[in-house]
Structures are given as C-alpha cells and as structure tokens.
Amino acid sequence: MVITRRRAIVTGFASLGALIAVKYPKQLPPTYGSVLRMGDNLTYAAQRALLPGQSLVKEYTLADITPFPAVGTVKLPPNVVADWKLTVEGRVAKPQTFSVADLKRLPSRTQITRHTCEEGWTAIGQWTGVPLAALLDSVGMLPSARFVVFHTYDDGIDSIDMLDALHPQTILAYGMNGGDIPVQHGAPLRLRVEQQMGYKSLKFVQRIVVSDEFDDGGKKGPWQNGWAWYTGI
Amino acid sequence: MTNGPRHARWVRVTHAIATVSVLALVFSGFVILMAHPRLYWGNAGNDLTKPLIELPVSRNYKHGGWEGDARTYDIFNQNGWGRSLHFLAAWLFVIPGLLYAVFGLSEGHFRTNFWPGGRSHYGATQKHVYTIVVFIFAPLTVASGLGMSPAITAAWPFLLRVFGGYQTARTIHFVIFASFVIFVVVHVAMVARSGFVRQTRGMTW
Numbered sequence: 001m002v003i004t005r006r007r008a009i010v011t012g013f014a015s016l017g018a019l020i021a022v023k024y025p026k027q028l029p030p031t032y033g034s035v036l037r038m039g040d041n042l043t044y045a046a047q048r049a050l051l052p053g054q055s056l057v058k059e060y061t062l063a064d065i066t067p068f069p070a071v072g073t074v075k076l077p078p079n080v081v082a083d084w085k086l087t088v089e090g091r092v093a094k095p096q097t098f099s100v101a102d103l104k105r106l107p108s109r110t111q112i113t114r115h116t117c118e119e120g121w122t123a124i125g126q127w128t129g130v131p132l133a134a135l136l137d138s139v140g141m142l143p144s145a146r147f148v149v150f151h152t153y154d155d156g157i158d159s160i161d162m163l164d165a166l167h168p169q170t171i172l173a174y175g176m177n178g179g180d181i182p183v184q185h186g187a188p189l190r191l192r193v194e195q196q197m198g199y200k201s202l203k204f205v206q207r208i209v210v211s212d213e214f215d216d217g218g219k220k221g222p223w224q225n226g227w228a229w230y231t232g233i
Numbered sequence: 234m235t236n237g238p239r240h241a242r243w244v245r246v247t248h249a250i251a252t253v254s255v256l257a258l259v260f261s262g263f264v265i266l267m268a269h270p271r272l273y274w275g276n277a278g279n280d281l282t283k284p285l286i287e288l289p290v291s292r293n294y295k296h297g298g299w300e301g302d303a304r305t306y307d308i309f310n311q312n313g314w315g316r317s318l319h320f321l322a323a324w325l326f327v328i329p330g331l332l333y334a335v336f337g338l339s340e341g342h343f344r345t346n347f348w349p350g351g352r353s354h355y356g357a358t359q360k361h362v363y364t365i366v367v368f369i370f371a372p373l374t375v376a377s378g379l380g381m382s383p384a385i386t387a388a389w390p391f392l393l394r395v396f397g398g399y400q401t402a403r404t405i406h407f408v409i410f411a412s413f414v415i416f417v418v419v420h421v422a423m424v425a426r427s428g429f430v431r432q433t434r435g436m437t438w
Binding site: 005006009013035036037038039040042043047051052055056057058060064066067068069070071073114116117118119120121122123124184194195196197225226227228231232233 | 265266268269271276277278279280281282299301302303304308310312313314316317318320321324328331332335336339379381382383384385386387388389390393399400403
C-alpha cells in the first residue's frame, strides 16, 4: 500500500478519534435526547482521554484575594448553621453523620484558588476544608464506587465523577479567607471542585451519597435549567 | 448558468463547516457575553471590582443590584444552552480547522493563495487578511478559549501563563470575536462585489 500524505493525515486524525473512543468514560451522563448534551459528553470524554488526570489548578497568594460576589444563595437561620449535620452514605462500609466540629478533626487543606463562574466573572478566595478523598476514606468507600452525589439544604443535587472527587484540591470547605464561611457563600459547608465551573462547587452541602451509577439528580440537578453536568471547560 | 472554476473539494467542505460553526460561535458567544458584559485584565474580575470596559449589550449592564457582596438582581443568563452550543460549535471549528490547516500546508493551498507572490490572482491585501485570519485569529481564539477552561489550564498551565490570566484571555477572546465579525462582514461584501452567485457557486457545489 502506498502511504500518501493525505492517507497519513487521515490516519493521524482517525487514531486521535480512536484514542478518545478507547478511553471514553465507562458511564456517560444521559443526553436526554439533546444534541447539546451530546456535545457536552464529547467534551467530557475528550478531556478525560486527552488530559492527564488530577493536575492541580493554579494556587494564588493571600495578596491575590479579591472581593467575592455571592450569587444563587439562600437565607439560612443561624441555628440551622450551628446545628449542621452532614450525612455520608451510599456505597460506603460505615455510613456516618458528621458535625462541622467532627469534620474539623479530619485532615484539612487550605488553598487559594480562582472561582470561575459560568457567567464570565472570576474571584480569588482562600478555602479551608477536609479533602473529599479523606472524608470518603474515613467512611470506607467501596471499590465499586464511581460517582459522588451531593444534596444541599436548598434542595439542589449534583454529582462529580471519582477522578474529580478524589482530586487533591476537591475539598468540603468550612472556612473562607481565614474565618468561617459566611452564609451567602455557602455556610457552613460547601464543596470546592476547582477544576470545573463555579456552579459545581455546591453550597450548603448536607448529604453525600456515594454511588456505583451515574446520578445527576434528574430534575433537581443541573439538567433542570439545561446546564451541562461536566464543566471542565 | 455556466460553471466557473471551483475550489478543491476539501476547501469547499471545510469552508462550509467553518461557516456554520463560526455563525454558531458568534451567536452563542454573544449570548454568553450578555450574561456578564464586563471585561477585565489579569486573573480575576467581577462586579465588585473595576472593569476595563462595560458593554451595554444586555439588561445586566450596570444593573447595580447588590447588597454588600450578595446579588439581589435577577440577571439575564442563557448560558445553559449558550455554553453547550458554544462548545459544540467549537468542536466543529477545531477539528475541520485542523484538517484544513494540515491539507492547506500539504497541498500548497496557503503557498498559492496566502503567501505574498503566490500564484493566485488574489490581491496582496486579500492574501494578508486570509493569512491573519487563518494563522493568527483562529489559533489565538482557540488558545484564549482553552485558557478559560479550569480543567485544561490545570493540565496545561502555559495556556493561562501566556495570556497572563483568565480575564486577560477572556478579553482577548472578545477582541478576536469582534475582529472576526468585521472580517466576515467585509469578506461577504467583497464576495458580493465580485459576483456573488459565481463566487458562492465556486465555494459550494
């Protein structure tokens, strides 16, 4: 067979496609019949196939911290914040309920990162919390687990895959800029998923369900307003 | 109707896909801009910091609905489908664009039509403009777009470094968008002036 230049080019592109196909995530979010969701899935699969997993996002210095807009927030009575309980259940050996004080006894991580809102603005803040990996470890996550689902006080649901859940910078934060998290920023517990858009970093996290199966919360998840489930871009 | 000269088939196909994707990118990009029509320089910028410029392109323009750092104003935001359409169209831009670039180099298309002194009858300015659009605008718009991705810049931090920050990348992305729109308008006007039907047939079927 003569290897023409054109054939070499086509083969090159086909190999790239094959690489993405082979490294495609085993479980993809449902497309709900929407061509836009199919595009989202292509982006998700391509990023998972082509990017090295769990690279750290850039961390900033105290001097870089900026004012931080609070959007999509609810009013929370102070006693609700004070009596907060976090339940971790699902595919774990020891389902458990934690107070914020319990969580503060687990390993902690402090990071100064950029919050990237899908609207187009960015803000830099310092977050302190328990790495999600340490929390999942403390309840004995089962090896079959593939996704982590978050339920919030204001009835929101969203989930992330295990690569993002076990990312070193994915933390369940209880501190912001050196103090407790103010209510409008998600008191007392909010998720930080630094390698995705801001809306994946859910506020007011109350329940964590570890799952073997994909679960985006259906009508209570990002789909309700037509939002993509994976937002690494 | 007589059949004039045609562009090569790969040129016609990639041009058709580029037309669709650029229209979708410009439209969805504008919708995304409407959600936050403020541009900044550096890593961070938001309603609580000073913008370089604020564009009066949606009701979000200087809405002023803030109580401390909490937003009370119900903003215009169609980024759910806007962002997904933008990235779907971006795939349609990037993959055929790469094929176009590789074929263009290997088939001598750029040497003929773009480089000064190339064989084609295109004017010198026209050749320069095509070179700028294909070799500067297109790669820069993709790079600045990727520079806004948290996952991609985590893996490839140089994309953030070369632009000097997320908001700088976003502002550059906007400037290229505006330049691209001007190019498309002039390009179509020139096509119309030099025989719209003949030119369009030469680039289609």
